[in-house]
Amino acid sequence: MQVTNLSYFYETSRKVRGGKFVWVKDSNGEQRNNVLLGGTIGNPNKGFGHLWAAQLLQYTPGQDMLIFRSFAVKSANGTTINIKADGYSDAPEVGQILMKAPTKATTTGQSGVVTNVVYDEANEQFVVTVDTALGTLAANDILVEANGTAASAAALPLVPNPNVFNEADRDLLPTEGYGIENANYNVSAVYNKQAWIARMQPLPTYVLAKNRSYIDGIFWI
Amino acid sequence: MANAYKYQWTPDEAIEKLYQKGFMDGTNVGFLQTLIDNSIEIDSNSFFWQEHFTVEGNEYDIDLSDLKKNPAWTVNQKTIRNVPMADAMSPLSETAQLDNEGWEAKTGSIYQYGKGLFETSMSKLELQARLQELNVTDQNLVTGFVRGVADLVKSHNYRLSHMAAQVLSFGGAYTNANTMGFSGVKTIQNAYIPTANFKTAGVKVWTDATCDIPSQMQKIEYDFKVANNIAEDTPFVWNIPYDMVVNVLLKNSFFVAEVNRFIRLYAPDKVVIINNGNSTLDTNVITWEQLVAYSRSSVSKISPIMVVKESQTVQNITTTTTVKGWKPGIAVLRPLGNAGVIVHAKTADVQLMQSGEVNPAIQFSLAKVQNFLYVINKVTPNGMLKSYHTDVIGRYAPVLNESTYHVVVDTTTAD
Numbered sequence: 331m332q333v334t335n336l337s338y339f340y341e342t343s344r345k346v347r348g349g350k351f352v353w354v355k356d357s358n359g360e361q362r363n364n365v366l367l368g369g370t371i372g373n374p375n376k377g378f379g380h381l382w383a384a385q386l387l388q389y390t391p392g393q394d395m396l397i398f399r400s401f402a403v404k405s406a407n408g409t410t411i412n413i414k415a416d417g418y419s420d421a422p423e424v425g426q427i428l429m430k431a432p433t434k435a436t437t438t439g440q441s442g443v444v445t446n447v448v449y450d451e452a453n454e455q456f457v458v459t460v461d462t463a464l465g466t467l468a469a470n471d472i473l474v475e476a477n478g479t480a481a482s483a484a485a486l487p488l489v490p491n492p493n494v495f496n497e498a499d500r501d502l503l504p505t506e507g508y509g510i511e512n513a514n515y516n517v518s519a520v521y522n523k524q525a526w527i528a529r530m531q532p533l534p535t536y537v538l539a540k541n542r543s544y545i546d547g548i549f550w551i
Numbered sequence: 552m553a554n555a556y557k558y559q560w561t562p563d564e565a566i567e568k569l570y571q572k573g574f575m576d577g578t579n580v581g582f583l584q585t586l587i588d589n590s591i592e593i594d595s596n597s598f599f600w601q602e603h604f605t606v607e608g609n610e611y612d613i614d615l616s617d618l619k620k621n622p623a624w625t626v627n628q629k630t631i632r633n634v635p636m637a638d639a640m641s642p643l644s645e646t647a648q649l650d651n652e653g654w655e656a657k658t659g660s661i662y663q664y665g666k667g668l669f670e671t672s673m674s675k676l677e678l679q680a681r682l683q684e685l686n687v688t689d690q691n692l693v694t695g696f697v698r699g700v701a702d703l704v705k706s707h708n709y710r711l712s713h714m715a716a717q718v719l720s721f722g723g724a725y726t727n728a729n730t731m732g733f734s735g736v737k738t739i740q741n742a743y744i745p746t747a748n749f750k751t752a753g754v755k756v757w758t759d760a761t762c763d764i765p766s767q768m769q770k771i772e773y774d775f776k777v778a779n780n781i782a783e784d785t786p787f788v789w790n791i792p793y794d795m796v797v798n799v800l801l802k803n804s805f806f807v808a809e810v811n812r813f814i815r816l817y818a819p820d821k822v823v824i825i826n827n828g829n830s831t832l833d834t835n836v837i838t839w840e841q842l843v844a845y846s847r848s849s850v851s852k853i854s855p856i857m858v859v860k861e862s863q864t865v866q867n868i869t870t871t872t873t874v875k876g877w878k879p880g881i882a883v884l885r886p887l888g889n890a891g892v893i894v895h896a897k898t899a900d901v902q903l904m905q906s907g908e909v910n911p912a913i914q915f916s917l918a919k920v921q922n923f924l925y926v927i928n929k930v931t932p933n934g935m936l937k938s939y940h941t942d943v944i945g946r947y948a949p950v951l952n953e954s955t956y957h958v959v960v961d962t963t964t965a966d
Contacts, residue, residue, distance in 0.1 A: 355669040355940060359912065362934025383674060498673035520934070528868040547868065 350417070352384040354524040354548055361522040365494055368518035369395035373475065373488065376423050379502035384525040385420075386492035386537070386551075387517070395517055398492035399475050400431070402532040404455050406467035409442070413456040413473070415449065418531055422447050422458050429476035429485050430464050431534030440465050441476035441485035472534045492537055493551060494519035524550040598708055599861040600715035603790075603890040604949050606922050611661060611896035611946075615906065622896030622946060626743060628655045628955050631780075657723075657954075661896045662738040665944035666706040672936035700926055703943035707924050709863040711893065715949045716861050716876030719790060719883050719890055722749060722959045723951050730865045730874055744954045749961070750775070757795075757882075757962040763805045769852040772884060775958055786887035787854040789846070792877045795962070796839050796858055809852065810837040813845040854884065880963035891951040895923035898944050923947050 353360075372394025386398040399420040404412040411428075413419055422428070422444055429441040442460030450457050462481035464473070476485035497520045505513035527533060527549045543550035611622035630653040638647055670678070717725035722744035727737065753767030768789065776783060791800065800806050811834065839858060846856040862875050904915055904927065918926040920943070929940040951957055 351669065353669065353671065355667065355938070357913070357929055357931055357940050357942075359932040360671070360934070360938050362936065364934075497671070498677040500677070526868060 350529050352382070352525045352529045354526060360524075362497075362520050363522040365389045365519050365521065366391055368516060369393065371515040371517060372396050373399075374505045374513065374515050375421075375502050376425060376506040377504045379421065381496045381500045381502060381517075382531065383496065383498050384523075384530050385496040386489075386531070386533075387494050387496060387519050388489045388492050389494045389519055389521075390491075395519065396489045396492075398489040398531075398537070399426075400532045400534065400537075401428070401473040403467050403469060403471040403473060404453075405469060406464075406471075409460050409463050411458045411460065411464070411467060411473070412450075412453075413458055415451075415454050415456050418529070420531060422456050427476045427478060427481070427485070427488070428458075428460060428464065428473045429487070430467060431472045431474045431536065432487065433535050435487055435490035435536045438484040438486055439476075440481075440483050441478060442481045470532075472532045474534060487536070490536070493540070494521045495523050495525065495551070497523075521551060524548050599712035599859075600708065600893070600949060602857075603719060604715055604893050605889055607892040607894050610923070611894060613897045613899060613902065615899060615902050622661045623658050624661065624894040624948065624950050625656055625658045626950060626952065626954060628657070628743075628745070630654055657743040659740050659743075659948060659950070661894055661946045661948050662736075663898060663944060663946040664707060664710050665942055666703045667940060667942040668700075668703065669941075670939045671933050672938070675939060700920075700941060700943060703926075703941065704920055704924060707943060707945055707947075708921075711947060711949065712861050713863045713874070713876035716859065717878070718949045718951060719859075719885075719957075720792075720876070720878040720881040720959065722957060723954060725876075725949070730863070732865050733868045740948065744951065744957045744959065747778075748775075748956075748958045750958055751964045751966050752960065752962045753966060756965050757799050757803075760802075760804070762803065764800060764803050765805050765809050765852045768882075768884075771958070771960060772854060775884065779956065781956070787884055788887045789854055789856045790859050790883040790885065791856055792875075792879075792881075793839075793858050793860040795880070795882065796842065796856070799962075800842060800856075801837055801839060806842065807835060807837055810841050810845045813848055813850050814841065816850055817848055855887070880961060882960045882962050884958040884960060886953050886956050888953075890953060890957070891949055893923060893947050894950050895948075896946040898925055898946055900927070900944055901925050 369389060373396050381397065388396040388398060397420075401419045401422060402414045402416075404414045406412065413422055415421070424444050424447055426444045427441050428444060429439045432439050440462065442462035442464050444458055445461050446457075446459040448457040460481075467473075475488040476482070477488045478485055496517070500517075502515065503513075504510060505515070524543060525548070527538075527547055530549060533549065538549075540551055541549050611624070613622050632650045632652045634649065640646060713730060714725045718740075722742040724740055724742040726739045727734070728739070731737070750771055753762075753770060755762035755767070757764050757767070772787060773783075775781070776785065776787075814834070843856050843858065845851055846853055859877055861877065862873055865872050865874055901917060903909070904917065909915065912932055914930040916928045918928075920926060924943055924945040924947075927940070927942045927944065929942070931938045931940060
């Protein structure tokens, strides 16, 4: 008999959809291009995660697909960084390596490893602790994931070339812990689509530079 | 309840309905909250305009092959001539002639408004997969709220209510200057009631505690009727915004005294508080229902009060704000009954779709709701897959048809 089922009590809550529009609609018909074969996510979330519609990924033929995670800073003090939990920024996780998004993808910067994440619901923020301060951070600065496995003064963005969109909301299950082994997320993605920038994840300068649209507010890649 | 409340459910009752539907069990609380935050605005009265306007029967025509035919409305106001007494005259002499009668014509354009829903094949499949988690009853409720055309129609009623409140309180004028959201389209109409119909508060501003509001309102009515040769018993109505009723009128000692007079005569059983048997006041606290009842009684100094309650939401690219169409501090005196009509026109979009020029790759269907809004369902190519567009568009404008007798009172400026 499953004794645990009788003695295990817990509660959960979640929000499903009810979200904001992001795609630029056009009755003339939208463009949509597939990538070749897709790929396995190379930087999966460890716990429960989510990919938003119009979230960017980096697709390189024959290689892992990388999720482009970006985080908008609410405030920061040394190694404590408050990241906006507004549904636009991604959710930080312990073990991620973050850096302030450089102006160019080839510019190095200081990275730090996330050692603790606390969700502060009242203030709509994630209180993130990193092992090394990321330099001067102001409100609305954008953090991205950095390469490497430890804090470095010469880190580069982990995802220097986000080039495809995730097409629809998708929940991600944990890939670590609970005895899970060999968790692989194989995803496809689309490109040649347009989304509203204000409703996408925070986009740093080096990503905005890829924008093909001449219309302010629209991101086309 | 007075005119301000047209909904069959209060917010509490509506949530109770959701409970009964089994929607609000523990796991779905989050989604329901989202719906209430963003979608269900039960108390905001999207159909406010229907209290004051009716939809005109005829649709204004447009013609894609004749660009000169831009739909416009016209209001003609008669210029009433002075009719003096006949002159004394000697036989075989000439009579003096009367002045000519004329009219002032005011025209305006009919602007277009729209709102849409959009899903792609992938997002539709994603939604369907999520709905599978819910039981059948919940699925109906969610799809009804999230995907229904009803919300699109509602958005037009909000726009129309906003314009209607502006038209009533600005003397025919409306603008979307503060409610453009992320639209770059300006829709502007100037006022067209006679300049003389813009009145000031009277001796004192109404917010002054020593202002005898009932007498000042009475004087405004009396002066206007005398000046325009309107019989004293011609029924008029005061349109007064809810916040002015609650914050100004109900706190005004002269209205309190008037309502007490009414209660003593007609409704002694409605007295809530007895202060002092010798006082002229039975109660210091009056409600807006008592105030409205007083204004409709035969002891009233003023024409009946109709409470105005409206508010709308403006959506910008990342933010939403709440606005009211009614100009702050304005009370309106006008003939009882409807204030005007909703003029409406065909839309070029619909005409184009009916013209046979639509690419066969695009499937569409058209429908009309409320006799002036067009629902356009389109399935369009999205690469290899499909996109689903549901648009509701319309060209419409509220127009006063009693503009000659429409009086706008600025209660914040004394004479």
